[in-house]
Amino acid sequence: MSVEYAESAGGVRAPYDESLSAGGVLACHAAAGARTAVVTATWSKDTHRAKELAQALHILGAGEPRLLGFADARAPQSAPGAARWVEAPLDEAVGHLVARIRELCPDIVVTPDAYGGLTGHPDHVHTHRVTVLAVQAAGLEQLYPEAGSPWAPGTLYLATHPHSAARSLGLRLVRKGRTMYTVPDEEIPATVDVRPWLDQKLRTVMAHRSEVERGALPGRLALLTPATQEDLMATEWYCAKTSAARQRPRPSSLCNRRMTSWDSATLLRSSSTQVPARRDPTAHQWVTDHTAECGVDARRVLCPRWAATLE
Template sequence: MTQPTAAPSLLGVWAHPDDESLLAGGVLAQHAAAGARTAVVTATWTADTHRALELADALNVLGAGPPRLLGYADARNPASAPGGAVRLVDAPLDEAVGRLVAHIRELQPDIVLGHDATGQLTGHPDHKRAHQITLLAVEAAGLPHLYPDAGEPWQPAALYAATHSESGVGRLGPLLQSVGKTVLAVPDAYVTTTIDVSPWAAAKWEAICAHRSEVARPRPLPGLLARLPEPDRTEIISTEQFTRLTLSPAPGAPHKLIA
């Protein structure tokens, strides 16, 4: 009898606390439920802030382990790093990539998830910077002569950028536009993977709600979603889209997200 293939392990790399839940909460919960190792690295906010505590609660819901923080400040919120850490967008690129490489080599994920090049609908500068850092770190992690002090080399088999297609934005577009935000959806052809995460929508919503300070505010997406009727909210969060990006060759069969 053929044994079932284990779900591939995941590492999500996100700019802010709540990005993991909003953009890939369903996939993270799905893979964790299938027995896969899952983890999340968050580029901004520091361990001594309320957002880090909320992140820990959200990751507990998703089965994604404890927070892993790169320790940079949010581009738009100095309170994100009370100790005066540099903003992510101002951090030396080589330093930021090295910090992420260390997490990739320690965790050895099959798949890395991250932001897309547009900065996720609203074009947040932290999202775009996190995308750039992730692209570089995923390749560098497999090269022994780069960041030799960051652990033994490890090459993930796949990198997926969370994204939103023009035809798939649906109710999310008008919702963001209602508070003056832009909607930078990508052409449909850019999306390679669309996943129905409705079986994990309840867990995803619980994780989003763990970001209590964002739910309480009127303009952030968690707060906007919290004020919708439940059927509309569930429709929005029940689909996740990704683009598989090209990587250097890795041994073994290519890994795919559970669909």
């Protein structure tokens, strides 16, 4: 499970997820000169998956792996002795990601939607929740002060899949009988044609050789014809959540020449676009918004960090 960032763009996921759902956008940004990075929540740095991830990120131009070192929910050997990502205390997990956000200072963060992507993997669902909280917390100076100076990313993008793509994706990539989690097409404002970076994206997926060999999703993709691979992998879909913590002009547009369907919230706005300033959110509003967003009581689980700010 990983989160991508850029300067830009960036993200959080598990090894190979960075390639499947956002590899094209990451490659696009890197090719245009943006600084990109990927934070991966699961697997430890001394495992074979970490080595494969390093090769995949090299192909994407996304720098070195940034591993949080938690264990995969279904693979305890991914980080021997470490807590499973889905069981890690939420306050601790959010703190780890806040530190990475403040270190990298991304303008854009990419993470799975609330379903956890097409298959609803529990690690991906947890990644969504942690990332939504961390993106907001990173901009509030009274939260996690030990994690560095506050930084509020401009936009959080949620990688998702539309109902219209479910049949073709499901028939070829999802194991029979598995539930697929998709959203109505009209609720997806950002559809990105990544054909110019498709070869790079596919090479990145195939760099996760152990997953190919064991017949996981990259392995099923590897068995398809090039035409079918293009049909399935040449489009990426995103929903956007703009941060109210810090509004500032977006970087110069890097990828919109390649985009097929966007509303005014393009992945990278023109530097001439001014976003109306809004009042910084209070800790009270943050609690209200993200208790609703994540389906957890943010006041309860994060209280140790900011109880004093709510009095």
